[in-house]
Amino acid sequence: MAWLPGWLQSRVVGGCWHRRYAAEDGWLHVWHTFSRYEQVRHYVIRRSVQDWLALDNDDDGWPDDERHRLVKTDDMKGLAEEGKAEELRVRLVALEAAYQARTGRGPAG
Template sequence: MKNENPIAGIGKPAVVLYLDFDGVLHPEDVWHKPGVGAYVRTPAGHSLFEHAELLETLLEPYPTVGIVLSTSWVVTLGYARARSYLPPRLKERVVGATYHSTMNPLEFRNLPRGEQVLGDVTRRRPKKWLAVDDTDDGWPSHFRENVVITDPVDGLSHQQCHSALRARLALAMAPK
C-alpha cells in the first residue's frame, strides 16, 4: 500500500512550521467551558479553526513541511486532543509540540512564546523553521524573518499575514 502522507515517509521534516491556534486559525479570545468545550467568545460571528482551510491552501505546494504545535491548547488539553481539533490535511503534518508532558506546565506557560519555540528549535534542530503566532513576545530580532505575527482577531485571514507566510514558505522551500 502506498503511503499518501509525505511527512510520514521522511521521518524528521527539514522545514517545520510552528503553529499557534488562537489569533492565527481563529480569533484569540477563546474560552473553554466544561461540558461545552472550546468556543470563540468575541468577536461575534467567528468560529474555531475558521482559517484552517487557508493554511491548508498555503501549505499545499509544500507537502514535506511539518507542523509543530506551539499553542497553549497542548498544555491545557494535551498533545493528542489539541491535535485532534485540526482538519485531516493539517493533522497529518503535525510532528510534535513545543510543550511535552514531562515539562513543568507553570514554568512553560510563563515563558514568552518566542522562548518556547526557540527551545524546541534547539531540541528538534530543523534545517529551516517558520512560526506563525499572534504574540510578539520573546522573539529575538535576529529571528524576526522566521516569524509571521498575525492580528489577534483576523489571524491568518489578514491579507498581509497570509501574503507574508506565503513568501516565507517559498523562500524556505526554495532550492539552494
C-alpha cells in the same frame, strides 16, 4: 489543523504549545512563564528543526535577529488580515529555497 487553508496544511509540522511536550520535558510547572519565543525555540531545539518559521499572533520575547522567522498576525484577523496570507506564502517559498540550497535536495516534506 483542518481550519488552515489547504495550501498551508501540508506545510505545518507542529505547534509549540502542547501540555504533553512540556510535561515530558519536565517544563510544565514553568512553561507559562516562558515568552512565546522561548516556547517556540524549545520546540525547534527539541525537534531538531533547521529550516522553520512561526505563524503567531504573539511576538513576545522575539529577539531582533530571529524576527525573520516570525509571521506576526493580528489577534482577531489571523491569516484573514489583508496581505498576511501572501506574506506567509512568500516567506514559505523563500524558506523552501533556503532548504534546497542547504541540502541540495528537492522540496522538503
